[in-house]
Amino acid sequence: xxxxxxxxxxxxxxxxxxxxxxxxxxxxxxxxxxxxxxxxxxxxxxxxxxxxxxxxxxxxxxxxxxxxxxxxxxxxxxxxxxxxxxxxxxxxxxxxxxxxxxxxxxxxxxxxxxxxxxxxxxxxxxxxxxxxxxxxxxxxxxxxxxxxxxxxxxxxxxxxxxxxxxxxxxxxxxxxxxxxxxxxxxxxxxxxxxxxxxxxxxxxxxxxxxxxxxxxxxxxxxxxxxxxxxxxxxxxxxxxxxxxxx
Amino acid sequence: xxxxxxxxxxxxxxxxxxxxxxxxxxxxxxxxxxxxxxxxxxxxxxxxxxxxxxxxxxxxxxxxxxxxxxxxxxxxxxxxxxxxxxxxxxxxxxxxxxxxxxxxxxxxxxxxxxxxxxxxxxxxxxxxxxxxxxxxxxxxxxxxxxxxxxxxxxxxxxxxxxxxxxxxxxxxxxxxxxxxxxxxxxxxxxxxxxxxxxxxxxxxxxxxxxxxxxxxxxxxxxxxxxxxxxxxxxxxxxxxxxxxxxxxxxxxxxxxxxxxxxxxxxxxxxxxxxxxxxxxxxxxxxxxxxxxxxxxxxxxxxxxxxxxxxxxxxxxxxxxxxxxxxxxxxxxxxxxxxxxxxxxxxxxxxxxxxxxxxxxxxxxxxxxxxxxxxxxxxxxxxxxxxxxxxxxxxxxxxxxxxxxxxxxxxxxxxxxxxxxxxxxxxxxxxxxxxxxxxxxxxxxxxxxxxxxxxxxxxxxxxxxxxxxxxxxxxxxxxxxxxxxxxxxxxxxxxxxxxxxxxxxxxxxxxxxxxxxxxxxxxxxxxxxxxxxxxxxxxxxxxxxxxxxxxxxxxxxxxxxxxxxxxxxxxxxxxxxxxxxxxxxxxxxxxxxxxxxxxxxxxxxxxxxxx
Numbered sequence: 001x002x003x004x005x006x007x008x009x010x011x012x013x014x015x016x017x018x019x020x021x022x023x024x025x026x027x028x029x030x031x032x033x034x035x036x037x038x039x040x041x042x043x044x045x046x047x048x049x050x051x052x053x054x055x056x057x058x059x060x061x062x063x064x065x066x067x068x069x070x071x072x073x074x075x076x077x078x079x080x081x082x083x084x085x086x087x088x089x090x091x092x093x094x095x096x097x098x099x100x101x102x103x104x105x106x107x108x109x110x111x112x113x114x115x116x117x118x119x120x121x122x123x124x125x126x127x128x129x130x131x132x133x134x135x136x137x138x139x140x141x142x143x144x145x146x147x148x149x150x151x152x153x154x155x156x157x158x159x160x161x162x163x164x165x166x167x168x169x170x171x172x173x174x175x176x177x178x179x180x181x182x183x184x185x186x187x188x189x190x191x192x193x194x195x196x197x198x199x200x201x202x203x204x205x206x207x208x209x210x211x212x213x214x215x216x217x218x219x220x221x222x223x224x225x226x227x228x229x230x231x232x233x234x235x236x237x238x239x240x241x242x243x244x245x246x
Numbered sequence: 247x248x249x250x251x252x253x254x255x256x257x258x259x260x261x262x263x264x265x266x267x268x269x270x271x272x273x274x275x276x277x278x279x280x281x282x283x284x285x286x287x288x289x290x291x292x293x294x295x296x297x298x299x300x301x302x303x304x305x306x307x308x309x310x311x312x313x314x315x316x317x318x319x320x321x322x323x324x325x326x327x328x329x330x331x332x333x334x335x336x337x338x339x340x341x342x343x344x345x346x347x348x349x350x351x352x353x354x355x356x357x358x359x360x361x362x363x364x365x366x367x368x369x370x371x372x373x374x375x376x377x378x379x380x381x382x383x384x385x386x387x388x389x390x391x392x393x394x395x396x397x398x399x400x401x402x403x404x405x406x407x408x409x410x411x412x413x414x415x416x417x418x419x420x421x422x423x424x425x426x427x428x429x430x431x432x433x434x435x436x437x438x439x440x441x442x443x444x445x446x447x448x449x450x451x452x453x454x455x456x457x458x459x460x461x462x463x464x465x466x467x468x469x470x471x472x473x474x475x476x477x478x479x480x481x482x483x484x485x486x487x488x489x490x491x492x493x494x495x496x497x498x499x500x501x502x503x504x505x506x507x508x509x510x511x512x513x514x515x516x517x518x519x520x521x522x523x524x525x526x527x528x529x530x531x532x533x534x535x536x537x538x539x540x541x542x543x544x545x546x547x548x549x550x551x552x553x554x555x556x557x558x559x560x561x562x563x564x565x566x567x568x569x570x571x572x573x574x575x576x577x578x579x580x581x582x583x584x585x586x587x588x589x590x591x592x593x594x595x596x597x598x599x600x601x602x603x604x605x606x607x608x609x610x611x612x613x614x615x616x617x618x619x620x621x622x623x624x625x626x627x628x629x630x631x632x633x634x635x636x637x638x639x640x641x642x643x644x645x646x647x648x649x650x651x652x653x654x655x656x657x658x659x660x661x662x663x664x665x666x667x668x669x670x671x672x673x674x675x676x677x678x679x680x681x682x683x684x685x686x687x688x689x690x691x692x693x694x695x696x697x698x699x700x701x702x703x704x705x706x707x708x709x710x711x712x713x714x715x716x717x718x719x720x721x722x723x724x725x726x727x728x729x730x731x732x733x734x735x736x737x738x739x740x741x742x743x744x745x746x747x748x749x750x751x752x753x754x755x756x757x758x759x760x761x762x763x764x765x766x767x768x769x770x771x772x773x774x775x776x777x778x779x780x781x782x783x784x785x786x787x788x789x790x791x792x793x794x795x796x797x798x799x800x801x802x803x804x805x806x807x808x809x810x811x812x813x814x815x816x817x818x819x820x821x822x823x824x825x826x827x828x829x830x831x832x833x834x835x836x837x838x839x840x841x842x843x844x845x846x847x848x849x850x851x852x853x854x855x856x
Binding site: 012026027028029030033039040041044045046047048049050051052053054055056057058059073075096097098100102103104107110111115116118121125126127128129130131132135138139142143145146178181184 | 348457492766
């Protein structure tokens, strides 16, 4: 069996560093397998989040060789193993320990957003009628597994640290899933413009590139939301109308 | 004295998968203080992995469907060992529970006329599974989560419950710790709902995540509740088998529902070779009829690939054992063949089975629209679990409720696909409702400090146990877990015998001794080794329960197969459930309990549907 070296970030908020581990690798292994083997054999107390190991839960987000990835979907045969594979926690969030970061900010952001508010049911049995083609886009957004890799890679959060003024790609996708939901009646455009900071996004599409669910975040969610915000608040006729209707 | 934070609730829910979230939402409607504790982050629980769909007799696709047919299908699938009242409630209430999810934002795939689309699944007479492609579980957990976060529920993420607390006969709280710093938390509660899921991590090949260590089963058992039918562990027939690192990952039954076929290395559709008597009348006897069924032909009967999971898993094992398996020890599952039948097959497969397409493409370099998959059985679900009252979901311990996979009764000897997501909605809601009612009718009882100190000391013991002195005798937490998984796979797997089960019980006993001296390195902060050491208590408890119940059932029925007792029933024995209970001296005891006679009106439904 071949060997490979994994250079893993170890430590907590008080101090952390890379530690090298050699371990055996075999056909079909993913980065998470290697991390688990190291954990079981050499570093029992190493902290790593994971659940499904099948790309469905979005727990094992990390930076592998500097790229934001799900460790469970990153195969070793796609990486050069003649040099150490670096595995680091997501950098846009505070470190708890080793590969685990404090992502609680994301949960707080979601809680503050206006919830789904359906129109009254269409039928007497309390159900609605919706065409498949009208929900295709929303279903795309609802594929999101909340891995927060899009948040990790977004420079508004990662480099400018604007967590208090900007909700990040994940929550624009969430807002889009609600705003474009055929039976939702709520309007979230004012928040998107103000407290959610959609204007900070300069559509570099970094989020779309790292999405493990292949959601076209920028084109299908963020740009249409930006357009709606523009239509609502910057359209000259509407602006005029608002002045006179005060 | 141990140091800990205290949190007081009217209702405490342990577990935040579908059942736990649904219970919490229901309890919170009563204006009570509700706490929710979960081992992972919110929205990551195992429900997220459910693929195929949620079973509900909405009759949107075939108007012949009704709760009566769903009830009869569930009973037949469970080999008539299910709790009939639970099967009745489940079939009656699941349509409302599914529709309600839509009111909370869930978006199921649609029919032509804009209603909720339903698909075929094994053991279900009509297309019954509401679904979203093959990611139904994600849609459900997200709908519950996004609704739940606005109901005033206090959530404790990444917290593990070590033990329940009792005051007299009643449950009075729970003792746990939070992962980040390793600090203790004590939860006092008037009522507690266990919704912790299953036990798959007791086995080597499993579709389950690290969380599935039988916590609820074990917590309830040690608190004095009974476990029933623990021998019935579902081995899902189609898990990935190659490459080795992905062995066990689930391949949805939806592949077969969409027309996928199982073949061996002789290119034979071996499922036609053995059709159980109970299902002969409902099963196609030629490939064309089977195909027509998957395409919605109402006159056609279902293909044998959609027989119940226990049977399909056994047929696959037979093919492999008799030398007709695929190169890596499974059989072939082929959906690509449908291009002979329909135009745009590639697009159709990618639309209907998107996550299967990605899973195979990314993890195994297989394009399922072009070539067959290799699949084999994987530990998936436990039908057995905590014994509860059918209506209220309360256990034998006053104030303690259970719902979802950790509770038992609905599925009997074998669960039908899709009946788990509906189970957790129907009985999650009921558990939340009745737990709330219990909390309103009863006062808080004071906690016993002595009990808390004892549990705290036990929780810290892995740090105090001496480290390995190098003699090789002591095993680390991961070694013990791996050895248990090997033994359970080998001795308490799909094929069992008196000999294998007796040996398993001896192995478990010896691993219990090793677990008592297991050493954890490092400190209490987010320490996976310590956590694994603490999980061992639960894993060993439920492994013993599974093996003991399997030894008691000297017959082969549903998911339980005994090589030494191939017949379905013991001569002269009437139908029974196995019950496991902790005796006063702390040992595990198993007994049989006759299955209750069916209510006449329910018996009539079953006779009518034969």
